Amino acid sequence: MSSQDFYFEAHKLDGLARIGKIYLNRNSFLTPCIAHPSIFENLWRVGDDSENPLKVLIPQNFRSSSPALIKTEKNSDLLYTIPSLNFEGDVVNLLNLVKNLICEKKLFDAQDLAFPVPCNLEPSKISYLLKEAVKLGLRYFILQRVSSLLKNPRKMIDIIVGVIKNICTPDSVLHLSSFIPPYFMRFLSYLGVDIFDDSVAYIAASQKNYLTFSKVLDFKGLKELPCPCTHCENFDLNADFKHSREEIFEFLLAHNLSVYKSEIRSIREDIRGEVFRESVEAITHASPSIKGALRILDRDSNYSSQVEEAIPVRRKSVFLCSSSDSLYRPMVKRWRKRIIERCKPPKHVKIVVILPCSARKPYSFSKSHKFFLRSIKGGARKKIKMVHEIILTSPLGVVPRELELTYPASKYEIPVTGHWDWEEKKTVTEVMGNYLSNFGEDVHFLAHVDGVYAEIVREASDYLSRDVEFTCLNGESPKAEGSLKRLKSAVYEALKDRNNAVSNPNLFHIGRGRMIADFQFGSGVGNILLPPSMRIKVEGNYPRVQRFFINNAQVATLVPEDGLLALTFLGGEKLVEKGFYFVEFDGNKIEGGTLYCVAVSEADKQIRPQDEVFIVNKDRRILAVGKAVLSGKQMVMAKKGPAVRIRRKNKQDET
């Protein structure tokens, strides 16, 4: 089997989870998928019910088998498996055996071999073992005895994320062989496992266990069959006594296998539909250890930053924040971090108006915000550009008006009942405090909020030792006529004595473009793309597509679907000059619509999946623009798979 015959590519990422593709000779199939144990052949048939499955031999034990037993015949759809380890003392001996097989005897290419990883060893030993295996070029890993980690969430995350995902390249496949109940599959997919063994279906059937997506039920106690699969529909539970032991086993097995099959399809569909994180939050209720593991993953900064690197910057789905875990999901934490670190408010701002969020998005199209805007405009009149509006919301914290169209601010949904928990309040207060601390002493803070929002503003104001003027008094809601009047006059009073130095009628639109650029590409990029010293023209009506021109040359487009910028090559040059968001291609002419990892020699570490990136040659000349498939770090690490989907090539370059 030559190395070209089998490989793995990651096609769509959601953090550590991914839709991948296993290529085998001329066939391919998708992951996450099931590996069926074939007890008569002593191998796994990987790839759900694929007619051309990948066959992976089961490992022998390194001690009880003679390593010389490894067969040497070559077979085009079969991976041989290195013997498996039980204890640390054998790590070096095993590695020597593998080195011998690959490098000295040259019996195998590294790609032809599956490598078992005993997950119950000391993390430092697993780490050493894997690093050496990766160096030798191994790309197929069988995770063993993961069941020993399932009751210990800290260990589960330390080993699977901290060690295994950290060391394995993005084009490595993780095949989990341990006995795990079906409801761990989704969470383990979230941790980046690609292939699941379904042996538990057999064991559970023999134990008279009826599996569901979230539970293991005792068949003998069932009054009804919860599942409507054909096996269950055709089984008469009331005539249970008529069935022989074998019939019951066969029925339970068929049903249990269907649970695995259905769950794996649902996992793929949820990753594809960009709602995977939401589905993982939902399954955490199946087991406290999944819940615990998700908490550790989200809140331990080492792990959350490792996950964040591979979280896309945009999704097409609605962003559902239904559980307290949503407060810490990587995309939300990224928002709060970027708001504080990347988004600097415009210099000409003299008033900050703090507003409550609205159910309808974007906010400015909701009924309440239309009222607020009318009052603010009425009070500010021509000085409206000196007003900066920020919206207070959970779990994002603060949404500057300029970013109301940017994902996920434009598409999040939370249960709005007025109940805030302590952590939510604390987090939002911190974000607001940090954001407001960017404003000078001469900026006036106005808060047009009531209830919990007002409490938060008060706390942030204490924290900053800055005064805030409240316009909702006497228990009146922000929408009440009295409040709106007070807002109007407060804005008027605050701006009365200020000189209006700003004349550009497009300034609000330009300011939005700048802030989105800062948020998307980094602090200061807004002023680089749309320099204050230049004449900038904006075409198009918000919230539709808006185009930004400098001296009649277009630099950027605001894409309303996700509130992010698409840049022209002119805009791209400015980014690339700064070393931002470039992917270096080790050639000069790109064929086809995809740049593959194998051709990537360097990339900006800030790149996240779905980011707007520029493909450059060694001289940093732009060859094309597109969307990243992997993170910048991953596209350099991986040898296989797409790195960038190209949107447009630089025609100039072809001459």
Add this chain to the structure above:
Amino acid sequence: MSVKNFETRSLKDPDFSNEIKAIRSYHLSKIKKKEVLSVKYWIEQDRLLKGIGKALTIILPTKGCSWALSKSGGCSMCGYINDAVKYGAKSVCDSEKLVYEFEKTLKNNLDKEFEALKIFTSGSFFDESELSKEAQKKIFETISTYKNVSEVVVESRPEYVTSEKIEETVNILNGKTLEVGIGLETSNDIVRSRCINKGFSFQDFSKVVHEIIDGEARVKAYILIKPPFLSEKEAINDAIKSAIDASKVGAKSISFNPCNVQSGTLVEKLWKNKSYRPPWLWSIIEVLKKSFNKIKSDVDRIICDPVAGGKSRGSHNCGKCDKKVLQAIRKTSLNQDPEMLGAVCDCYEVWKTFLEYEAFSQDPDPSFILSL
């Protein structure tokens, strides 16, 4: 001292030895020594050569097994050295004292009924560094004066057994049957050396068996059920094959020892790490059934008394049927009747399925899912 030099001793696996040694040394350093000589003994019903009868077992607290105390670290599953170190501190276990204690114990039990006498050390009876040549002789001479004892069993590693010693002992015992128990564990040399660290080969064993038989004594072969690093299924096949092989070379008693988790051993470390589970009782039943079927006519007895049976450190099933199944195993041993192995429980099907799928999951114990 007569210790045979086996060639296979050079076939050592230093990494394996070192690991076992390190675990053992650490554990032994934690043991609180008791400076009292404590001889343990008990009388129980047993399968004797004549049939069901009573046997007195006496454990002499020698310094312990030389193999376990050596650089090799000893065997991966054996923790008997812990008792030796705990109860037989060097200052108190000289041979003369041991002989004295032995005679005292025997006298104290004179009023009780027993026909067989088993004298065990936590090592090898014939190892002169545990018991001096004179002490060994004295003990046999004492036994020879007890008329109602017809059967004497001692244990030893093969390297301490010589034709002369057997001949001499058989002479002293003067008509009483001598049986030497040898821990063969398995007839598979790879498993014995790479999984158990036993330090001798099947050939070494065979040679000694012939010497013992030629000296008109008998051999009891101890077979380990489920050495570490073997799956449940591999372990069953290994035990059956080993019993057949041992009977072929002339062992007339086959004693199956289901592996149990003893302190300070490599097996304990693997067990704690979820890399090892002691055998299911169903596996023992399977091994006994097949062995009775294949070698019953070649041997005098096939026995098994699972240490720590039904406990998590010993051979166990689901917890509900353990007592019942253990009883079936003991009854079968006593009566030598495989018909008595019948026992039923729901977990039998789980075990059967597990045998097929363990090779895939490499999880030694499916109880994690079952307990949910």
